[in-house]
Amino acid sequence: MKNKLFLPLALIFCLFFLWAISSNLLPTMIRQLMKTCELNTFQASFTESAYWLAYFIFPIPIAMYMKRYSYKSGIIFGLTLAALGSFLFFPAAIIKEYWAYLCIFFIIATGMCFLETAANPYITSLGSSESAPRRLNIAQSFNGLGAFIAAMFLSRVVLSGNNYSRDTLPLDYPGGWEGYIQVETDSMKTPYLILALILIVIALIFFFVHMPKTKDEEESTITIGEKLIDFSVLRIPHLRNGVIAQFFYNGGQTAINSLFLVYCCTYVGIPKNTATTFFGFYMLAFLLGRWIGSMLMIKFKPANMLLVYSIINVLLCMVIIIFGGMVGLYAMIGVSFFMSIMYPTQFSLALSGLGDKTKSASAFLVMAIIGNAMLPQATAYIMHINPEIYQAAYIIPLICFIVCGLYGWRGYKIK
Template identity: 75%
Template structure:
């Protein structure tokens, strides 16, 4: 397929960035909601993130092997349908009302989304000029920011009722008593995932009937019979720019999710906001992220991606320092600024790490997606520190501050191809 015919395939793949953003950015809302429906504290509820992101550690290598044997398209369609099945499982889960059931559902949804992410990121970098790959991936990730904004500003309001009762504070005349309250809060979680599941099925059908160009990586074309080649190449980690990219992605993802996942808890528990106000701030937080993606993509026309990564990461180190020192409302506004400067980090690191990998691109992509396992441990560490230090809860944000230092190093030296 000629380069000028890449527009439709890119548009379809861009939609995937939008979809998995909706899924992953519903997690902070679900953490807040599960604290109510399952009577959990913030640390216990944070394992929602663990269940979701653990799939990103387990499955990228099998997924990369699957797509190398077949194609990106096959992986995308399977992932869309698997994630849709996970969304529909919220209906039986609403009957069970057990925390373990929700953890299993998030794991299933994440596995499907892992197919999309393992396919879409390298596909966008390969579909066009390699020199403009970071800018192209940032443009694609802008749709990720749009999905995050819609999830935070609108879908969160479908879930959170604004009520947060305990067994002791529930009004005596509440219809159905405590069981009625829990059932009402549980049922509110179904609609967003029904919408997401139906959307995933529709997009899967569109992909089935669409023709996507097969990508040549090095001397290999995807989907060809490669009996003599490796389905996954671990030796690619000998490339230092990829290895440092995996490390940077681990810390970036962990730092970002530590802030994201606890944002609503921070607003409601520590900044003293009502849930409706907190979800509005969460929407503004994601709007800052979306704005950062669009502005960052434009700035990359003039500035080198690695230079922008270095500057943005250092700014976020300073902003996290403000949160650690001040907390409260000042810390909240600092988080809005952090969101803006986080925006370009993931796609920029991803595209720089894949540069020059050739036929090992799928393997490199698998390891980079596995690095998202940072989401499954660093947010929990942050929540644990917050839980232990209720009076100086804001000290927990030293964890994301350290994470952004690793991103800064990658933008300074780690990105360089030296082997």
């Protein structure tokens, strides 16, 4: 049985890797779009809004689709849609308008939303509920690997290290300002071409590989008039609390992630090449946190780890707010390590004991990612209007980690 599950599980792990590549390219793209579309920090932050808005709009329709058909069909459709969106970077490089990029990120995110709505509950359903948090953390470690690759390597493909303005551009630059913008715009196409080709290959493999049905899929039968989405799951306290905790966790994590390069380059004054190296270390800390956290869950209760990690991150956010600068930068790397287990742990605790309600519950947990489209913008706005005390903006992630701590303390308990 285990041998039969090896290939399906390996393919599901690939999905965690792929959507991490997509979402963790956003901080790099924000920095690049500030240059190519001449945006300020607040304006560029709407790149995150366009991406994560899809995660609020589509999880319920996706859950209905997968309940009617299967996890597998939803995954294949999502992979294909995300690949289509990635290919659209080529016509966007001709248009060179900010709205075009926002539309592209929305399309890619819709495809990735299919993957995330399917993969998280699929992993939690293949095995005992007691080991689900650890199992999901192991799967999410591949998400951390994708984040590290996006930060350390693909970001260097996009960011050239040249940060000219109209006034500082060398007079002998080929093609002048338009030539410079075209070069910087073209650099955004390569990582998305690579991503699109990988997505297509994985979709073809999924098409031909048998994916075992989960327990809830085997037991569930659709009858005429039956609801494809169950809104009553929100009456379950530990799920409802989990949705709230996921909203704040996602917003806090993305606020730090998306503004990391802006923090380094704009406010601390670090060169881009050095900043991308720090971003790589930041994501490496996230990856190590996932692996180490998964091992620690053999001995410690996931909820207790969530509480302790949240408290540590609250303290680290206080360091960022008080000191800023390089001290704040090193504190952010610590935050990355300790927030690594939070998303999968909260997700699996919220799905505990839900049975055939899992797909509906998963949709609402994925919808909570709308926090990514709201809280980072608030953080960026505070940073933009208070350039002298820019680090005060990190009060928002601090509040987010307090909410996560409350969930690990009492909110997760099944009543």
